[in-house]
Amino acid sequence: MEENGTFIHCSEKMQEIQMIIDQLADTDVTVFIQGESGVGKEVVARSIHLNSSHRENPFIKVNCAALPQELLESELFGYEKGAFTGAYCQKPGKFELADGGTIFLDEIVEIPLPLQAKLLQVLQDKEFPRLGGRENVQVSVRILAATNKNIEEAVKNGHFREDLYYRLNVVNIAIPPLRERREEIPIFVEHFLGKYEIKYKKKVNSLSSKAMRTLLEHHWLGNVRELENIIQRYVVFGNERVIMDGLVPLASKDFLQEGEAENLPEGEGLSQKKRFSLRTAVGKVVMEKESKLILDTLELTRWNRKEAAMMLNINYRTLMYKIKKYGLKGQFLLSEEELYV
Secondary structure, three states, X not given: OOOOOOOOOXXXXXXXXXXXXXXXXXXXXXXXXXXXXXXXXXXXXXXXXXXXXXXXXXXXXXXXXXXXXXXXXXXXXXXXXXXXXXXXXXXXXXHHHOOOOEEEEXXXXXXXXXXXHHHHHHHHHOEEEOEOOOOEXXXXXXXXXXXXXXXXXXXXXXXXXXXXXXXXXXXXXXXXXXXXXXXXXXXXXXXXXXXXHHHHOOOOOOOOHHHHHHHHHEOOOOHHHHXXXXXXXXXXXXXXXXXXXXXXXXXXXXXXXXXXXXXXXXXXXXXXXXXXXXXXXXXXXXXXHHHHHHHHHHHHOOOOHHHHHHHHOOOHHHHHHHHHHHOOOOOOOOOHHHHOO
């Protein structure tokens, strides 16, 4: 898949999703998109928008997990002048900005319950009051929602309103993880190589058969996003070592560490002990590789942490946390404020 909403696929499962998009794109039905982190939920949402008759109108994305409740409400619905301290002027929210187009609510399960009621009102009545406002604002917006969590479980536990779920879940699209469509990996590799060769104005060799085999055998917990990051780093460094060092093959008995399984309680089956040992061993390898990759990237950017975070495709706070976690040291000392971001 591409960021512009164009699919890159060859698997039967993704072809079925393409057919669904073609059928529903030019309607106004709400769509609920489910799948693991990094599978391409936003790409599906953009594809729906770009294949609709509203493609010339705004496509607005909101990450519902990125903001606390107070800020999320003003971000979604806007506010009036004087609604709270610092509200010096009226500000439209994302729903107003998306009027006539599409709003994509990513990680929607993270919306607090009080805000869920207001969102339900938008779905039902196509109107809402700004924060601190008395009059309703009318909008015509198509809502697409996504989550990487078990929405049914959230409804069952009372963390997500059942009536809102059924309003959103008119059409459900479940995107399979990359490990269930490995035949697409070579296609993604070629696409990302071309993309980042253009971006960084560099030419690199095609991957060797050994490197490609490593990609095909990887477990891909980060899905397509993880693959893109790896190819991006390959183009930056120009060395297949960043691929071989940054990946862990599918779990196998080679990851078992001597004596590790013996620590399990008595009565556990041998197969369960092996699974436990595999998880532990894989986790250790992943942490070692991650630490080395972060350090290499920091050194490449001369410890410019913002630039390193962009190259690693993680946010700045996450990078600072991992620097502290792994005890990485380089050409600067962390301030006390940075240590606890």
